[in-house]
Amino acid sequence: xxxxxxxxxxxxxxxxxxxxxxxxxxxxxxxxxxxxxxxxxxxxxxxxxxxxxxxxxxxxxxxxxxxxxxxxxxxxxxxxxxxxxxxxxxxxxxxxxxxxxxxxxxxxxxxxxxxxxxxxxxxxxxxxxxxxxxxxxxxxxxxxxxxxxxxxxxxxxxxxxxxxxxxxxxxxxxxxxxxxxxxxxxxxxxxxxxxxxxxxxxxxxxxxxxxxxxxxxxxxxxxxxxxxxxxxxxxxxxxxxxxxxxxxxxxxxxxxxxxxxxxxxxxxxxxxxxxx
Amino acid sequence: xxxxxxxxxxxxxxxxxxxxxxxxxxxxxxxxxxxxxxxxxxxxxxxxxxxxxxxxxxxxxxxxxxxxxxxxxxxxxxxxxxxxxxxxxx
Numbered sequence: 001x002x003x004x005x006x007x008x009x010x011x012x013x014x015x016x017x018x019x020x021x022x023x024x025x026x027x028x029x030x031x032x033x034x035x036x037x038x039x040x041x042x043x044x045x046x047x048x049x050x051x052x053x054x055x056x057x058x059x060x061x062x063x064x065x066x067x068x069x070x071x072x073x074x075x076x077x078x079x080x081x082x083x084x085x086x087x088x089x090x091x092x093x094x095x096x097x098x099x100x101x102x103x104x105x106x107x108x109x110x111x112x113x114x115x116x117x118x119x120x121x122x123x124x125x126x127x128x129x130x131x132x133x134x135x136x137x138x139x140x141x142x143x144x145x146x147x148x149x150x151x152x153x154x155x156x157x158x159x160x161x162x163x164x165x166x167x168x169x170x171x172x173x174x175x176x177x178x179x180x181x182x183x184x185x186x187x188x189x190x191x192x193x194x195x196x197x198x199x200x201x202x203x204x205x206x207x208x209x210x211x212x213x214x215x216x217x218x219x220x221x222x223x224x225x226x227x228x229x230x231x232x233x234x235x236x237x238x239x240x241x242x243x244x245x246x247x248x249x250x251x252x253x254x255x256x257x258x259x260x261x262x263x264x265x266x267x268x269x270x271x272x273x274x275x276x
Numbered sequence: 277x278x279x280x281x282x283x284x285x286x287x288x289x290x291x292x293x294x295x296x297x298x299x300x301x302x303x304x305x306x307x308x309x310x311x312x313x314x315x316x317x318x319x320x321x322x323x324x325x326x327x328x329x330x331x332x333x334x335x336x337x338x339x340x341x342x343x344x345x346x347x348x349x350x351x352x353x354x355x356x357x358x359x360x361x362x363x364x365x366x
Contacts, residue, residue, distance in 0.1 A: 140350045144325075169314060174323045180353030181324040182331035184310060200290055214293040215352065216344070221297040231300050232310050236335070238353060 139215070144178035145244040155258035156185055162263040163191050164225065169232070178241035180215065185233040185259060189225035196224045198264040204256045211243040212255065222264045299343050306337040332357055 152175060154168035169184040189195050199219045203209035218233040225231065235257070243249050301307070313330035320326040332354045338344035349358050 139353050140355065142353070146325075170317055170322060172322055173317065174321075174325075176325065179325060179328075180331075182313065182334065184314065202288055202290070206288055209288055214291070216295045216298050217293045218298050218300070219290075220292055223297075223300055225300075226302070229302065231302060231304075232307065233300070234298055234310075234334070236298075236352070 139180065139238065142178045142238075142241050144176050145241050146176055148244045149174050149176055150239060150243075150252070151254050152181070152183070153254060153256045154183060154185070155256055157258065157260040159260065159262040162195070162197055162261055164189055164195065164197060164261060166259075166261050175239060177211070177239040177243040180236065180238040183235045183237070183257075185218075185235065186230065187223075187225060187233055187261070188230040189227060192227045194224055194226050196222050196264040197261045198222050199259050199261045202258045202260070204258070205252060207248055208243070208252050208255050211240040211246075211249070212257070213238055213240055219259065295345065295347070298338070301338075301343055305341045306334055306343065309334040309337045328354065328357060 151172050153172045154170065156166045156168050158164055158166045165186075165188040167186060169186050173181060173183055175181045187197075198221065201214075201217070201219050203212045215236045215238065217235040217237070223233075237257075239255075309330070313327060313334050316327040316330045317324075324331075332349065332352075335344065335352060336349075339346050349355065
């Protein structure tokens with residue numbers, strides 16, 4: 001076949017490949033080939049032929065003797081382009097390395113975030129549950145903010161499988177931040193068997209919940225009620241005085257405390273923090 | 277508790293109480309103090325500030341009957357009610 005890369009066709013093949021971009025160089029060369037045989041008369045006809053193909057653009061075909069042409073290189077034929085390509089390849093590799101390093105760093109940061117965040121919460125006291133050492137000295141020294149009266153309303157719920165009668169003994173109470181307050185719930189076991197319940201609580205609105213501090217209550221611990229027994233369950237709490245200084249709490253005048261009792265079964269634990 | 281589909285929002289984290297849980301008063305030993313306190317609340321339209329004496333007495337009853345750990349009353353926020361009385365409890 002003489003090959004596509006016969007010196008006589010080299011330039012044309014290169015140009016053909018450039019124009020007829022989606023096609024393959026082989027097909028382009030095949031199409032162009034008849035017009036470029038040495039028998040064909042003159043370059044004018046060759047150019048006409050190429051024009052007929054409809055693909056002649058800026059490719060210039062200097063008439064060169066085949067023997068003088070430099071040894072072929074597949075994609076680029078001059079050192080400049082090859083150097084460019086090499087440089088691009090090098091740059092691409094560097095960029096890829098950087099991107100991969102950033103990805104790995106992000107992954108590592110996401111793993112490191114857990115202990116770091118816990119540390120941050122402990123030092124700044126945000127997030128509520130990781131606060132260390134805030135309780136009794138604060139109660140001793142806190143000053144009630146007398147001009148900010150908050151209504152606390154009480155709610156009581158029971159899980160469907162627990163047959164207790166559980167209800168608050170007061171529907172609401174008016175407190176001020178910084179003042180300790182006492183409230184009562186009542187629970188009665190109307191069945192003939194002792195029942196053990198365990199409770200958890202919820203405070204609405206959510207942002208006010210972080211200021212709601214319970215000194216002592218009856219939650220998170222198993223409470224046993226004998227048959228037909230009725231007990232009073234107190235909750236001793238206070239609202240943190242900083243509640244009055246929080247700008248987000250300006251419109252908060254009602255806080256609802258809601259307790260829910262569940263039946264405590266063997267091996268069944270509430271997914272809430274206990275302290276034992 | 278928080279319901280489902282709250283993936284992006286913060287959920288409520290219940291915190292354990294500072295001093296733990298009150299033992300249940302099965303024998304009703306402090307019931308009279310509780311009744312006094314509730315009556316005071318009802319009379320004063322549920323204002324806590326006016327019934328702090330009664331709540332202090334209820335907690336003192338609990339502490340006497342070992343239904344609550346002994347604590348100095350200042351630590352429970354009743355420092356202003358103690359006044360001249362020397363509470364040597366601890």
